[in-house]
Amino acid sequence: MHGAELHLERYDRPPGDPGLFGASSVVWRVHEHPAGMLVGGFAALMLQSLHPVAMRAVAEHSDYRTDPTGRLHRTARFVSTTTLGSSAAAEAAIEGVRRIHRHVRGFDAAGRPYRADEPELLCWVHTAEVSCFLMGHQVFAGSGRLSEAECDAYLSEVALIGELLGADGVPGSRAALAGYLARVRRELRVTPEALEAVALLRGFGRTGRERLAVRVLTNAAVGLLPGWARRELGISRPWAVRRLWDRPLARALGAVMVWACGLSPIREAAHARAAAPRIPVTG
Template identity: 60%
Template sequence: MEVLVGLRARIADELKATVHGGDLRLERYEGPPGDPGLLKIAPGDPAWRVHGHPTGMLTGGFAALMLQSLHPLAMAGVDQHSDFRSDPVGRLIATARFITTTTFGSEPAARQEIALVRRIHTRVRGTAADGRPYRADDPELLTWVHTAEVSSFLAGYQTYAPRRARLTLSECDTYYRQVAPVAEALGARKVPRSSREVERYLCRIRPRLRATPAARDSVRFLRGFGRTARERMVVGVLMNASVGLLPDWARAELGIRRPAAVRSCWDRPVATAVGRTLEWARGPSEIHAAARRRMASPPPMDG
């Protein structure tokens, strides 16, 4: 029993350090009392369920990075400005903090995080390898990054959540509506708000997507990432699982050849087991508990 307790604590500490930098910063979620948050969602809502599922978010997150890389201008910005190669853990922590804060944090905390990202975006601009200029605050690019991200998160949840907990078609539409305000606050325009709109958007933009050398290099980097043998093993499992979340055309464009039988009979079961281990080690989410307390607390009386 002591061995299990020690193992659980060790895995939980490593997970917290890798995803949250060791500090959950619970003050973002604790108050002010009665604050409903930016998305105005409650526990049990689709956005809460999707963004609160560790395995779905980790696999969906890796899938999102690969899918986003297929837009040459978005990839140029990452390749020329991001520190994901020199500090991949720092990049992961910043991304996780943004998603958890905008989903579960108070509205002031979410607005502060969005303002920070908007300031960073104003400095990310340049020229892609094909000679086209780009800037990270381009509304069209922001819509692409958001849509690729949330569709991947939803695919991860629908694949790795227990069957009885998966979203209905109507709830999938609700999910897209609930998360759209984050993209719009960042400057995105014409953000898809339903499964049908996402499908139509991806069909429209697909002719503009292709795997540049930078995109293929980023995928190779992700597949080999890890500071320790155990971290590399977990990342390898999650990356293999994320490949199964990509559309067939995206896998083909990236040159990823992983047979369907391997994806379904090996990658998915192994990722499910690893994910359950991580969830067991983490235990009940402190972030979710803090958000629940904030929302359930009566707001202060005026005067």
């Protein structure tokens, strides 16, 4: 997911730095679950595509068509850096995105101007993403599922990233999330750009093995989407297929990936950094 460049210096130093959240946070717990994050991440990309302005900005300013692998790597690196990285690395990643957003602007289908740094647009991108991460965790974590209070704590903690990016009105609880999604629903619809992006995502892979793995994960991701989102995207997978086939396959694939790859070096470095004693500053 990160490509060949892990940049462990973002995670293994300085000693004692908890980063934005710390090892005891619910954010670390959710974002360290491989299957939940993979499936949730694919679901987030599909859900985000249904905002016409957000999708138009991606279509006009992103290289996802010509370099889908690089695009996925950059997204994964941003999530891992802001979650598990040192405070300085997380803040630098956020500032880098803010700097890019300041130059992303254009006109929507109705000719109205848009800017990628609009607080409402940032709120949608952030909220769609973290709601899918949370859903992915709850579906695939088994006995590690969060309690209702922990779900609220996750949304409250992770809201910090959206706010640092410049978002307004980021929901910090399940009740606030439900209210936000109900309000924004009237703005969401499928567009040709959304259908193109989702088709590319579901068919992504440089080899047959990668394409098979991605199809397993994206099929499971479809099951995390609300029914109206599946209908908008024209994806029809019966309930029995989603629950009795797609989810077990994705769960098994996630277990195989963990077994094959071992403990994530990023996770290992982050935990070692957070647990190390701080070095006193002298001067």
